[in-house]
Amino acid sequence: MKKKIAKLSIQILISGFFLWLAFRHVVWGDIITAFSLIDVKYVIIGTVLQSTSFFIRASRWQYLLSPVKKISYGSSYQVMTISYAANNLIPLRAGDILRAVLIGNKEKISKVASFSSVILERVADGLTMLIFLIIGFVNLHTESLWLTRLMYLSILVFVTCIVFIVILCKYQQSFIHFLGRMISKKSEKLADTATRFMQNFLVAFQVVQSKSMLVKILVSSLLIWGLEASLFMMIAKSFGISEHVFLLGIVSVAIVNLGIMIPSSPGYVGTFEFFCTLSLGLFMIHSSQSASFSILVHVSQYIPITVIGCIMWLSLTLSNKSSRQRIETIKDESV
Template sequence: MKGKLIYFGFGLSAVLLWLVLRKIDLARTIQAVLAINGRYFTISLCFYLLTIYFRSVRWRYLLEADPPIPVPALFSATSIGLMANNVLPVRMGDIVRSYLIGRQAKVSGVTAFATLAVERIVDALCLLSILGFYLRAIHGQQMQQVGLRMAALGAAFVLLLASGIGVLYLASIRHRWVENLINRMLETRFPGASHKVLGLFSKAVAGFSALRDWRQLLRVLFFTLCLWFAGAASYFYLMRSFAFPLGFGSALLVLVFVTFGVAFPSAPGFAGTFHAFCILGLSVVGIQNPSLAASYAFTLHGTEWLSATALGFYFLWREGLSLKMLRQRDLAPTPVPASSS
């Protein structure tokens, strides 16, 4: 199954890259890239690096470790995870960052990985909220062209998110009831597996602890907003560097498109999916020329890919690890007592 997913991802990336490249004037695209404003480009890069910091701080509140995990350790694990997503298939970076923090702190790798489920849902809620505000802000023919398609897509995601939130909240609040249900289901058919599954479940539930404390949840939501507005600022200042006549709201919408696109299976680094959905988002906000849109998409992707990959390899070297170890997932977390996970 994993092999089929890898092949599908590479195939989808190849098709989307072909569709992008066949429509552009390569000389005009390169010319647009070389003419960007360096000052705005630097500001855009700084805001992108700031998103990694906000992602690390938010993860600290999601993990709720005792004692709290230092932000530099989380920043290191997050950077290595982003690098792994850029160079390894099937989004292995999510697994890598969970196991890395499991090695460094008294947190189960399963618990760390479970926090990523909460992370994804909070991110999706934030982006859907951004999309909703954008749709309320546009009117007339533009609303007819954009709003109906976005509203239908948003409604489908809301249903999926509502289901996911319900399951996680139930597991977090009524975990004893869920444990008893799992035990009854397994003890008759798979009695030997019951204890192991319940152990994994209890560690996973610890990753949902932020859902039980409204103060902690508010902190998570605050840094989620910081994360995505910093991301939108990065997109916006890169638009300024290309002299695109677009506002901050347009940058937010393009960010929503790109985030949706990179959720699909792809080659490492989201090749193809990132570019195609970025260009699609730009066409919605008014950049209809495919060559200009492609120049922005390739610059944005290249900047994020190079900076995250370089940062990740630096922290990988500092941790005394190698890419070969990441491929083999030789990253088992240090065993911790059940009570601390």
């Protein structure tokens, strides 16, 4: 319990530090003025567009889980929205683990295999962010040192991930056999456990062996993050920003989502605002307006999926309760 409290305290401190970085030069009166001048219709349009990305996310997760089991679209959407709401409410990205547990229980599949599909999803997201970042870097003609370093670091990380995944898939059986043989020198039981774990973990990785599935995952990822970027574009228009709106959208969504990989409090408070204001600085948007922008984008993202996820959690809970009651009724009747 003490360790959990300590970890949460550290995350809150990290969030506080990034909030200070984001807002240290802000004049709060200017933020209030900026909010009073926004065009609400663009905020609504952007929020709706961004929320529809979860319909495509649910389909993409079906593709990623296809080597494990063909799950229904309803199950995919329900569990996915719950996991995103959990990430907004629970620390340490616990929603990702919760997603694997819930879909494992609901569809009777390996939780380890389910979690590996979530990892693949994160890699697909990261690669899409990298594509957006490169497009922005080429078209902005910026000499920003931090952006250059972020791009090259992202290339290094995600290219390494791809190479590692490809090697694992190609030499899957050899790797499992080698792992089992090495561990068996100390414990046969532990070797069997590790072997079963890796076999389950690598099942979802088989999706990369299908070219058609890879195309579906790539196209759906571009659509998902295009819709995510549209929220940034619409918020920009709501503040009266009209220049380079497309580039602003794809660059900002990329930088923000790479930035929130840094551990922080639930809902990515602080890291989201800092990296959003940092990205807007590339477009010469002053501190008070970029602070207002970051707050509005974050709220527009946070509230809809958190509400939808909580509703899905309630429906899943009621469904499970109803199922247990039916089972108990059948047992009573059989007696």
